Amino acid sequence: MKDLETDTFLRFDNVKKSYDQKNLVVKGFDMDVKQGEFITLLGPSGSGKTTVLMMLAGFESVTSGDIAISGQSINKTAPNKRNIGMVFQNYALFPHMTVAENLAYPLSVRKMPKAEIKERVAQYLALVELSDFGNRRPGQLSGGQKQRVALARAMIFQPSLILMDEPLGALDKNLREQMQFEITRLHKQIGFTVIYVTHDQTEALSMSDRIAVFNDGVVQQCAPPSELYERPVNAFVADFIGENNFIAGEVTRTADGFAKVKTDAGTIAARPAEGLRDGAACRVSIRPEKLFIHPTDHAYDNALTVKFNTRIYVGDFIRYYFELPDGTDIIVKVLNDLAAPEFDEGAQAQLLSLAKDCTAFPA
Numbered sequence: 001m002k003d004l005e006t007d008t009f010l011r012f013d014n015v016k017k018s019y020d021q022k023n024l025v026v027k028g029f030d031m032d033v034k035q036g037e038f039i040t041l042l043g044p045s046g047s048g049k050t051t052v053l054m055m056l057a058g059f060e061s062v063t064s065g066d067i068a069i070s071g072q073s074i075n076k077t078a079p080n081k082r083n084i085g086m087v088f089q090n091y092a093l094f095p096h097m098t099v100a101e102n103l104a105y106p107l108s109v110r111k112m113p114k115a116e117i118k119e120r121v122a123q124y125l126a127l128v129e130l131s132d133f134g135n136r137r138p139g140q141l142s143g144g145q146k147q148r149v150a151l152a153r154a155m156i157f158q159p160s161l162i163l164m165d166e167p168l169g170a171l172d173k174n175l176r177e178q179m180q181f182e183i184t185r186l187h188k189q190i191g192f193t194v195i196y197v198t199h200d201q202t203e204a205l206s207m208s209d210r211i212a213v214f215n216d217g218v219v220q221q222c223a224p225p226s227e228l229y230e231r232p233v234n235a236f237v238a239d240f241i242g243e244n245n246f247i248a249g250e251v252t253r254t255a256d257g258f259a260k261v262k263t264d265a266g267t268i269a270a271r272p273a274e275g276l277r278d279g280a281a282c283r284v285s286i287r288p289e290k291l292f293i294h295p296t297d298h299a300y301d302n303a304l305t306v307k308f309n310t311r312i313y314v315g316d317f318i319r320y321y322f323e324l325p326d327g328t329d330i331i332v333k334v335l336n337d338l339a340a341p342e343f344d345e346g347a348q349a350q351l352l353s354l355a356k357d358c359t360a361f362p363a
Helices: 050-055 099-108 114-127 143-155 173-190 203-205 225-230 233-240
Strands: 006-020 022-035 038-042 064-071 085-087 161-165 195-198 208-213 216-221 244-257 258-263 267-274 282-287 302-313 317-321 327-335 348-353 358-362
Touching: 006 050, 006 195, 022 050, 022 114, 022 195, 022 216, 038 050, 038 203, 050 085, 050 161, 050 208, 064 114, 085 143, 099 114, 099 143, 114 143, 114 267, 143 161, 143 173, 173 203, 195 203, 203 225, 208 225, 208 233, 216 225, 216 233, 233 282, 233 358, 244 267, 258 282
Parallel strands: 038 195, 038 208, 085 161, 161 195, 267 358
Antiparallel strands: 006 022, 006 064, 208 216, 244 258, 244 282, 258 267, 267 302, 282 358, 302 317, 302 348, 317 327
16 A cells, blocks of 8 residues: 555645634644545534535635645635536536436536547446436436436546535435445445545445544544544544443543543443543443443453333344433443343343443543
């Protein structure tokens, strides 16, 4: 694999954005993207992720810093000169044109010969499995079909980069999952570079090579999905990515890479986050699927005494709701099988976990 420094295709260098020259909505964004990577910008509304996308597209100006593609700054380059394809949530198809005419449009404005346009349109209709829909208008298509047309139109002029702004936000759950697979398939097949904006964690985790988690204009962590999920660097990322339990406690001792945390439900051994000191108040995060209900054959380092409240049948798994002595709710996810235990309401139980699955963050 090439060195990232020499293999960088897209670079954000200390990019900042302010709309009023006082308050920054993007506060020094740095990122190097390799050719062919699928990067997702993830975060709550107003966190700065869409603003970064709009600056990259050229629809918003950069207040300071630099955006470069293939080593060339694009800060002053007009949007239509950046060779970037875009896919929007609302499809942005021309309603008066047929599907084939929508796909042909970006080629005709680039003065491509008509015979070549016809051939390319047929090729990309086949690519998104819509070969029989070329003569239909967008109003005659389903939401998923419209989004596939929008995707084909963004790819058809073979841009160096494709930007996607909440492209699946208007689709229902089943269609979203189908389109996630479709976009991932096309990305692997063609190898284009993607910058994808979403607030849907599952979408980000299932599609991305790396995810940049935004909060208040700052990237909290940028890492592959498994690293974000298993090794969040702070409590915001731990809370925002997936589901988490947080248990209040105090660090009594740190040794051999683990912190001992005293809580009302028992002592927990956990991986300490950066900057955590002995004697500090903290919050220990444990994901619901990383907790085990006693008795179990699973190895464990920690045991917490809790009270059972209720359990909810979800289908493939069961959600157990317990309560810590201080009243904090704690959730456990258990596969729906014959081993799933049953409790009377108010019964005492023990929850077990491995130290490596627990992280202690500063309170």
